[in-house]
Amino acid sequence: MLPRRWLLGLSLAMVGIVPATAQVIGDPYVAAWSPSMSAGGPSFRDQTLRMVVHASIGGTSLRLHLSNLRSSTPLLVGKVSLATQDHGAVEVADSRRGVTVAQASTFNIPAGAEVVSDPIPMSVESGQNLLVSLYLPQATEASTWHSDAFDTTYLAESDHADDVDDTAYGKSTTSWYYLSGLDVRTDARGAVVAFGDSITDGYKTPQSAYARWPDDLARRLAENQHPMGVVDAGIGGNRVLTDVPNLFQGISAIKRFRHDALDQAGARTVILMEGINDIGNEAGPDNTPLTAQALIDGYRQLIAKAHGAGVRIVGGTMLPFKGAGYYSPAREAIRQACNRWIRHSGAFDGVVDFERAVRDPSDRQALRPEYDSGDHLHPNAAGMQAMANAVDLRLLH
Numbered sequence: 001m002l003p004r005r006w007l008l009g010l011s012l013a014m015v016g017i018v019p020a021t022a023q024v025i026g027d028p029y030v031a032a033w034s035p036s037m038s039a040g041g042p043s044f045r046d047q048t049l050r051m052v053v054h055a056s057i058g059g060t061s062l063r064l065h066l067s068n069l070r071s072s073t074p075l076l077v078g079k080v081s082l083a084t085q086d087h088g089a090v091e092v093a094d095s096r097r098g099v100t101v102a103q104a105s106t107f108n109i110p111a112g113a114e115v116v117s118d119p120i121p122m123s124v125e126s127g128q129n130l131l132v133s134l135y136l137p138q139a140t141e142a143s144t145w146h147s148d149a150f151d152t153t154y155l156a157e158s159d160h161a162d163d164v165d166d167t168a169y170g171k172s173t174t175s176w177y178y179l180s181g182l183d184v185r186t187d188a189r190g191a192v193v194a195f196g197d198s199i200t201d202g203y204k205t206p207q208s209a210y211a212r213w214p215d216d217l218a219r220r221l222a223e224n225q226h227p228m229g230v231v232d233a234g235i236g237g238n239r240v241l242t243d244v245p246n247l248f249q250g251i252s253a254i255k256r257f258r259h260d261a262l263d264q265a266g267a268r269t270v271i272l273m274e275g276i277n278d279i280g281n282e283a284g285p286d287n288t289p290l291t292a293q294a295l296i297d298g299y300r301q302l303i304a305k306a307h308g309a310g311v312r313i314v315g316g317t318m319l320p321f322k323g324a325g326y327y328s329p330a331r332e333a334i335r336q337a338c339n340r341w342i343r344h345s346g347a348f349d350g351v352v353d354f355e356r357a358v359r360d361p362s363d364r365q366a367l368r369p370e371y372d373s374g375d376h377l378h379p380n381a382a383g384m385q386a387m388a389n390a391v392d393l394r395l396l397h
Helices: 004-014 213-223 253-262 276-280 292-308 329-344 354-358 381-389
Strands: 029-033 038-041 047-054 059-067 075-077 079-087 107-109 114-116 120-124 129-136 143-146 153-157 171-173 179-185 191-196 229-234 267-273 312-316 350-352 363-367
Touching (some): 059 079, 075 129, 079 120, 107 114, 276 292
Parallel strands (some): 312 350
Antiparallel strands (some): 075 107
């Protein structure tokens, strides 16, 4: 029997829609932005969502990815437009482009499916913001979304996808809905996928400041004339081995890894840092107590998936968390055992010692005070920069 996503691709092709996960040999596009999507978002009815996309790399000719992957009913998309952001929900005049899928400006996305747009004749620079306006004319069920965007999404009643100004956009949220990616046409060497939990997702970083460590890494790459797309595939609360009961925190890393990391356009290297939520929740497989070996076995599965797809995978050590709500000496022992394995096993294609970059020299089980956001688990913006600085760019060649 063919894999489910192949069957889905065949069924979508019959109606003229290309599945967003389809990879094309020799594809000149590279992922520039792509949040990981979860289930359980809010519903909408006759509303326009105007969302900010922060491009990690520049390029000419763009593609958008729209996702109904985690929803249970079809999604009718009435209109999509793309423009350069001036400020807030305001577009740069004359920058808007209409977006089509299989040459259609109105289309359906089946439940459990994703689509990729037709090429959009537009350029973007590294670090530039775009505005994607998505008009949803009919009532939706629970949306496919990324809850913790740490960016602003603007909401308008009825169709305002073609508005230049922000007059109609009187409400806002801090999540992304149905929008799952931006690819750019570029001659860059490919994309780096930062895969992890809330630390990678940017929890406790300033809103709309793009101060997550993957953002900082993208700026380092650009400044060092080493252009690569950087994708932030973090989900707050996510675990390696088990699904989280809260739907917005996502299915396990093992389940989502291929889709969220390996299927990204131009994916070349994954930097993996995840496991602290498994440890903090004592969430072993099949409701068993967590052990270091179980978590290491999970890492081995992810390594095998990456290598099977021809993608390099770099291991990131887990950060200190002494003083955090779920810290205990027994849980700390698991973290240290896993970090030793990450550093010394040779199983990864390289290592980024994030722990060493941010730990307190006087107490190696804790974050440095100047890098602590206040909860003793998540780094602040300075800590995020220190993490990005710890990445040896030669690992990403």
